[in-house]
Amino acid sequence: MIPEVVIFDIGNVLIEWQPERYFDRVVGPARRRALFQAVDIHAMMQRIDSGADFAAEIARTAAAHPGFATEILHIRDHWCDIAQPAIPGSLVLLRALRARGVPLFVLSNFGAQNFPLSVAQFPFLTEFDRSYISGSMGMAKPDPAIYAAVEADCGIPPAHLLFTDDRAENIAAAAARGWQVHLFDGPHGFAQCLVDAGLLPPGMLTQGDIE
Structure with missing residues (x-):
């Protein structure tokens, strides 16, 4: 048919949507591995994809992970560089x-x-x-x-x-x-x-x- x-x-x-590759370039592979091990970035994005507010959900996730807040907020502030x-x-x-x-x-x-x-x-x-x-x-x-x-x-x-x-x-x-x-x-x-x-x-x- x-x-x-x-x-x-x-x-x-x-x-392309390859945030791991992007963060390898921006913060280095070691820091990127630590970020993605500590924070479920893809789950955060799934919540946004399901209807959560983009900026608010990223800010909430950053507040929950202060050690990686800079990197998490980077997704909000540099979306078009990543996607x-x-x-x-x-x-x-x-x-x-x-x-x-x-x-x-x-x-x-x-x-x-x-x-x-x-x-x-x-x-x-x-x-x-x-x-x-x-x-x-x-x-x-x-x-x-x-x-x-x-x-x-x-x-x-x-x-x-x-x-x-x-x-x-x-x-x-x-x-x-x-x-x-x-x-x-x-x-x-x-x-x-x-x-x-x-x-x-x-x-x-x-x-x-x-x-």
């Missing part, structure tokens, strides 16, 4: 799908307050027909409720949706609802998926800008 809609995740699909760069090959695929008239949605775990910061930095995030941002919805992947909310809003049968995400648990939750899915491990693999699905021509696979 040829999908009717392609749904993109954002982090590590359209823009970047864009992944060029994914943008090629997004634009190719758009040129062929394929409807595009985004379904991302992203905070309601920090998402606009990334939109200002990466205007291509406005190129979707519908955007489902977890922090604004008050629920996050892989909660089945967020997939159900997408289905209810767009009115498209689950089997007609093709969703790509870099996290296996998010993909499994979508597949359980009958969505077509692709575990994103790079633009070339997703290009092959789109070709196999009949959405893009085979020539896309030979483009040097899809790596």
Whole structure:
């Protein structure tokens, strides 16, 4: 079945999200390891993605870990330095799908307050027909409720949706609802998926800008 809609995740699909690598560069590997061992940064971000206020949740976490407060607050104050760069090959695929008239949605775990910061930095995030941002919805992947909310809003049968995400648990939750899915491990693999699905021509696979 040829999908009717392609749904993109954002982090590590359209823009890179590698805070460990960023902090290795900013504070050094040893300090970064100590930070991530003492503070569950990813759990903090999941709370923000689920609806907690971006600045307030980071400040609360910093107050709870005074020995690492500077590093934690750095996430609030330097968000656009951390959540970047864009992944060029994914943008090629997004634009190719758009040129062929394929409807595009985004379904991302992203905070309601920090998402606009990334939109200002990466205007291509406005190129979707519908955007489902977890922090604004008050629920996050892989909660089945967020997939159900997408289905209810767009009115498209689950089997007609093709969703790509870099996290296996998010993909499994979508597949359980009958969505077509692709575990994103790079633009070339997703290009092959789109070709196999009949959405893009085979020539896309030979483009040097899809790596």
